[in-house]
Amino acid sequence: MKRILLVCLLAYGQLVFAQNATKQTDDLLPKTSGALTLGQKEFLLNGKPFLIRAGELHFPRIPREYWDHRIKLCKAMGMNTICIYLFWNFHEQNPDQFDFNGQKDVAAFVKLVQANGMYCIVRPGPYVCAEWDMGGLPWWLLKKADLKVRTLDDRYFVERSAKFLREVGKQLAPLQIQNGGNIIMVQVENEYSGFGNSSEYMEATRKNLRAAGFDKVQLMRCDWSSTFDSYKTDPEVAITLNFGAGSDVDKQFKRFQDAYPNAPLMCSEYWTGWFDHWGRPHETRSISSFIGSLKDMMDRKISFSLYMAHGGTSFGQWGGANSPPYSAMVTSYDYNAPIGEQGTTTDKFFAVRDLLKNYLNPGEQLGEIPAPIPLISIPKITFEERASLFDNLPHGKNSESIKPMEMFDQGWGRINYRTKLTESSIPRKLIITEAHDWAQVFIDGRLIGKLDRRRADSIIEIPKTRANAVLDILVEATGRVNFGEAVIDRKGITEKVEISDGSTTKELKDWTVYNFPVEYRFQSNMKFSKQKGNGPAWYRTKFTLDQTGDTYIDLSTWGKGMIWINGYNIGRFWKIGPQQTLFMPGAWLKKGENEIIILDLEGPKEAAIQGLTEPILDKIKPDASLLNRREGQNLVLENEKPVYEGSFDAAEGWKEVHFTNRANGRYFCFEALSAQGTNDNNTSIAELQLLGKDGKPISTQKWKVIYADSEEVTAANNSADKVFDNQESTFWHTQYIGGSQTAKQPHQIVIDLGGAVEISGFRYLPRSDKSKNGMVKDYRVYLNNSIFKGL
DSSP states (O other): HHHHHHHHHHHHHHHHHHHHHTTTGGGGOOOSSSSSEOOSSSEETEEEEOEEEEEEOGGGOGGGHHHHHHHHHHHHHHTTTTEEEHHHHHHSSSTTOOSSSSGGGGGHHHHHHHTTOEEEEEOOOOOTTTTBGGGGGGGGGGGGGTTTOOOTTTTTHHHHHHHHHHHHHHHHHHGGGGSSOOOOEEEEESSGGOOOOHHHHHHHHHHHHHHHHOOOOEEEEEETTTTSSSSSOOTTTTEEEETTTTTTTHHHHHHHHOOOTTTTTEEEEESSSSBBBBSSSOOOHHHHHHHHHHHHHHHTTEEEEEETTOBBBTTTTOOEEEEETTTBBBSSSTTTTTTTTSSOOOOHHHHHHHTTTOOOTOOOOOOOOOOOOOOEEEEEEOOEEESSTSSSSSOOEESSSSSOOOGGGGSSEEEEEEEEEEEEEOOEEEEEEEEEEEEEEEETTTEEEEEEGGGTTEEEEEEETTTEEEEEEEEOOOBOOSSGGGOOOOOOOEEEEEEEOSSSSOOOOEEEEEOOOOHHHHHHHHHHHHHHHOOEEEEEOOOOOOSSSSSEOOTOOOEEEEEEEETEEEEEEEEOOOEEEEOOGGOOOEEEEEEEEEESSSSSOOOOEEEEESSSOOOOOOOSSSSSTTTTTOOOOOOOOOOOEEEEOOOOEEEEEEHHHHHHHEEEEEEOOOOOOOOOOOOEESSSEEEOOSSSSSSOOOEEEESHHHHHHSOOOOOGGGGGOOOTTOOOOSSSOOOOSOOOSOEEEEEEEEEEEEEEEEEEEEOOOOOTTBOOOEEEEESSSSSOOOO
């Protein structure tokens, strides 16, 4: 009992310190001076060699009350620097309404880093990725119909992003190390080569940062080892590379060192783990592979930033998505990082600490590990109050045609489109172009079916209808795309809805639109009662606590929706997993009465929750097969003529193939005949790009895997669609251990390109980690306008 009391007192003391520390004035902060500059093959801090050991933290993903705790954990792990992103859409949720207060007080966070004797690297974007909604870009940009982003071709984007950077400068420019603060570097944009190659845009962004007040600090940029040279930046901008656990460090930096032999080396994002997707296996990265590459960097005196040192939580609506294929991120941003989502010290944490203690400077010591923040369990709580969504419709807006939710001044949440149908004595097809991201179709209040953007669903069959039958299409936004060309990602129904009776197709008009935003105030105004029912609804209850502490809310009996506790939007849940619990910070709970509101679009199996002391992040309940091969399906290529066949060498990096003659087709098949290693029956591919008639990669936005003879989707997330997810560190890998899938070559993947395309060649990228398993040697390529036999 005394030990529990002591832990609680220590935790309370940390919270008080965190609250007081963020209120410190500049006069109370430890002063620094001088500058971080670029030396010969090393960074120089005040003229002396300095190895950056940074840990990435995202202050919006950590309750403010816990900022100090997480910073102290990073210092205890061996970090001397904290790296942070700023999310534009977090600070300017409506045009010209900037907010840097409370949870959004980035200056207070940076000062708290300095109070802990650490430096800071600031990455303000304006684009940041980070698995965050729209990569940090604000939703209201999408109200401009012809919007372009991350380019000088759209004056509106250029002006708005420059204005945001000026506001950031007001907050943080005084904290540059040259001004007595602790900010040693500021990043220009983020992984720009994954989107474009405009040196002019990057130069304009550099100038905007300087004009915003970052006129003294060292600037940097980050890219991948395969693409860092796709554009140029001012020589004053340090170039850094991003790569993941298990990478061959020497090979990652080889091309960079050939181009810049005297530049300092830094891995600006050393990926400690990876992010999770709804409906896919929980991602992990082994300690051995992670520590191995980290030790390699330390032995070579290469600076690094652990991405993430501590991931935290994408509370509320902030989780993003990848595309193609569309796949939304879960609420937890645990990331399999060294510091767990709740601030726990993991085996990976102690592995880093044990490694870095051997590389400290003379007189330098590891920070003390702060006491853990208490965890509590909460007994089962049953919900008795319910408010049907269709009985609580807000004021509707009339619209002749379908429009996305942004055009109705809505940023996030759910939107319902309603119209009336004509009488029909036969079933018809409803064609929706496009539903972003998950939709339920109702006729006269009865659920007819669902559409899921992950599967590119667009057509649903509806039964015969009476005259003036009410059609409702309820659409949930599950996260805007945060990476690549699909980042312009409007929500709701983005184009049109048509109805077809088989002979005629007609676009539906005259809609009434109902908006369901994510703010707590909106949810709290529902009319709750104890009446039971089915369908989309809010559920509300209250519970009492004798003591507070962190907990994990178990939502495994619920369907799909969002949860608010004491007014805080805790995030999205979805029964398909892998995440079944949501982290609830004890700092947001209260002794005495607490309130929970849950919006569930599908309805729970049991309207009850409980608070656990351990998270459930790895339990999948798939709503469809994760495999891209139906039972009994076998591709037949014996009568097909390949458009190209050849062999790859064993070297790493992109390999480019040009056909003798261009080929045209919709269905692309890559067949791996052998691997580089002897007795290696596997196939692995990190990325495939098809080259158009101009020799440049064609868009992958309409691609869909329709067949893969084998893929690993249980032991790891190595599904076939990884070959075009624009992530070089993820890859398709055939099934690791036996099973019903074939385990021997040849291995094939077939991609529907979404339409006929003229192809002049292709590019192939092998996996980038130290393992060579499955790297392709001999191969054939096929292209057809008709689907291959057997599919």
